[in-house]
Amino acid sequence: MPEGVLDENGRMESFNNDLVIRYLDSVIVRDDGYEVIFKAGVKVEVEV
Helix, strand or coil: CCCCCECCCCCECCCCHHHHHHHEEEEEEECCEEEEEECCCCEEEEEC
């Protein structure tokens, strides 16, 4: 992880477009939330 992206507790404190391009495959927005698909094959579904 590049310097300055995560704080001492592991929370993201800044945004880096290069990291998004490197790790994310796609983001699907739905009526009730969204789905994030990583290039590693991991899928995260978030309901709002």
